[in-house]
Amino acid sequence: MAVSKCTRLSGPLTKQVLDSVDSVLFDCDGVIWRGDQPIPGAPEVVNLLKKAGKRVFFVTNNSTKTRKMYMEKLDKLGFEASEDEVFGTAYCSAVYLKTVCNLQGKVYLIGSNAMKQELEAMGIEQVGVGPDPVSGGQKDWAGVPLDPEVKAVLVGFDEHFSYMKLNRALQYLSNSECQFVGTNTDSRLPLEGGKAVPGTGCLLKAVETAAQRHAQVVGKPSSFMFKCMASKFKLDPSKCLMVGDRLDTDIMLGTTCGLKTLLALTGVSTVADAEEHQRSGCPKRQGMVPDYYVDSIAEILPALQA
CATH class of the missing domain: 3.40.50.1000 (HAD superfamily/HAD-like)
Structure with missing residues (x-):
């Protein structure tokens, strides 16, 4: 397993990381969809993760939808999802x-x-x-x-x-x-x-x-959102991967709760932002540095199709 932070996830490392976790937590907007369109390849990634026996959860700070509404949106965009897997701030x-x-x-x-x-x-x-x-x-x-x-x-x-x-x-x-x-x-x-x-x-x-x-505050990066699902599904933090597009919410949540973290560059934050936090020497900002990054979660597909 790579020790250095902010490593591009590619090649054999992708399978290595996926094999080390049994649960994957996805932020929604900017990671698996943008607005009303799925990120290309995202439904396939989510559905193949489930087929491989991984538990998948959807974790969003957006409070304008119920879990049922999110489930309906996920279904419409081609994601296999149940209401129990959705954790929104509402x-x-x-x-x-x-x-x-x-x-x-x-x-x-x-x-x-x-x-x-x-x-x-x-x-x-x-x-x-x-x-x-x-x-x-x-x-x-x-x-x-x-x-x-x-x-x-x-x-x-x-x-x-x-x-x-x-x-x-x-x-x-x-x-x-x-x-x-x-x-x-x-x-x-x-x-x-x-x-x-x-x-x-x-x-x-x-x-x-x-x-x-x-x-x-209940939403990311507050640890309550993870505790909420961890207590319900008996999750082991060391075997969870948090995938997000924002360093200050998604990645910070993962770091705070002891999860592996993956930054998807299809949303808000950039690798340059992460590297700036890494160089800062500030402990709080270090918590916003992901373990890994990908241009898009579609890059995980080859490891799941192998």
């Missing part, structure tokens, strides 16, 4: 509130309908989904009616994010016993053609700033 944040926070009450949700569905599937009531228009003046805002049963604020991606939602979250979080959870800290969502839109991290930072509190 689902994982519901698990976190139920198991770690031991929530006894409702959630004020800044988030999507998908998050609402995952919370409800876990038996958690929520309030807050949809627009919250501004009315009245500052005294009215400070005294906005609150649901006394709300015991937690959860922030995910919300296209209806507004001043009033920010204000309402602040009022709930003024109670120090109200728990505060965020799905992820990704600040930008990259789109085709080099464009981007603001990500959940921008909304979460706004709420943290207003409330003067830090949220417990």
